[in-house]
Amino acid sequence: MEAIALDHLSFSYDGENPVLKNLSLTIPKGSYTAIVGHNGSGKSTLAKLIIGLLEPGAGQIKVLGQTLSDENLSQVRDHVGIVFQNPDNQFIGSTVADDIAFGLENHCVPTEDMQAMIEESAAKVGMSAYLDAEPTNLSGGQKQRVAIAGILAMAPDIIIFDESTSMLDPQGKASVNAQIRKLNQEKNITILSITHDMEEASQAEQVVVLDQGEVAAVGRPEDVFMNEELMSRLRLELPFALKAAKAFQKAGLNVSPVLSTEALVEELCPSK
């Protein structure tokens, strides 16, 4: 079964300029999908539609087999979590524990059960030592990890990351990205990551390229990023390893195009 199925989805904010045009897309359960594309390609709008913050102009959104409607919105939201871009603007509680508790409170989890659930999800993101910390004393990466913990406490099937690492420093970015991969591999949570970061996208199982509200390409990262015509037409930046590999090829070295730094190192100086 698909985690998310979008069927001929259209959307416009003002009724004139379409943001999404007849978009169809399926995201398999347990997969890690990255959505890339330029500003204004409709990436974040898509996330808001899936979580039901916006209503589609035409077409259908199916989440875990249920067609999204006003009636089942809150049930669907029990299964889908979203981490937004700005770490400050999604930190609702005044301490880490309070923030993780926020979603539990909304879902009427009994007070007696909360402490254990909060501690468990804080431990999963490595924030156990900060339960009483206030947001002003946390780094951006830590705040994003708290946001993830708040969602994990709800035991969701799908987590959407809407440019969640774009405001973080490299260290915070790396820690959040590692967390995302871990959730996908260990907990089998379906990940939909909307990102500008091609390094992160190259780690995904599936890459979706959006351009002006339409799907320009879908496929495995190696297939999408190797499509030179597409990448240059949309002026998307290539992952660093691939860029370097191509530069080596141009210089006459026999290097096959690879996506990860480790693979590039292996190409340049084979260990065996």
Place this chain on the structure above:
Amino acid sequence: MNNIALGRYLPMNSLVNQMDPRAKISILFILMIAIFIPAGFWGYVPIVAFILLALYLSKLSLSFAMRSLKPMMLMMVFLLVINVLVMHTGTLLISWGWFKVYSDALVQTAYIVIRLTLMIILCTILTATTKPLDLTLGIEKLLKPFEKIGLPAHVIAMMISIALRFIPTLIDETNRIMNAQASRGVDMQNGTFKEKISAVLSLIVPLFVSAFDRADQLANAMEARGYDPSRPRTRYKTLKMTSIDYIGLALAFLVLAIDIAIAWL
């Protein structure tokens, strides 16, 4: 910012810190009523005694409590001037041409000053010994009975706690915008009144734009996490009244009873 005593929480491990915020708010309320009972100067003796006890138990210094009065000094002087100018009853104390001071003006001012002082010290003790969030939770629980007549107690509490949560964020934002505008040549300190107004505008407009943007994103995040003000919620933090709270409440009622006795018996 650091010398404002009123409204600042001091993390101390005192008996008053451990009290239930509901009890503390209720005690404040009872004593406020006691302060306004016209029991003459003797009526303030039990209240002052209660406050001194509370200060002692909360490990706050008298000078900390006095510091909270500083911002009110100007207002107190202003009250004295107004009272002297308009009150012309009682015995004449000073007569200096058209300028006359009557005893009632001084007595009235003294009453108001005493009342203000006592109330401010009480509020300072409350805010210094109670975390803002506990205070909010206390207000929410105390307002709970009024939900039946349509008062949205938990919505009010949510608004207060979000406002408190975003104060440091918005102070950071203000500093950032001030620096950004200063780097573009805006001078906040110098210039004529008109120039200062336009400098402040260059701060306020971006601050509001960004605050609305934050509010929008926050609303999205809250909704995505299942917040619906019309649905019941459970609470993570719970409050529990202990014997100290009941003793405190009993003492506050005793003070009120004494004042009523002095005033009307």
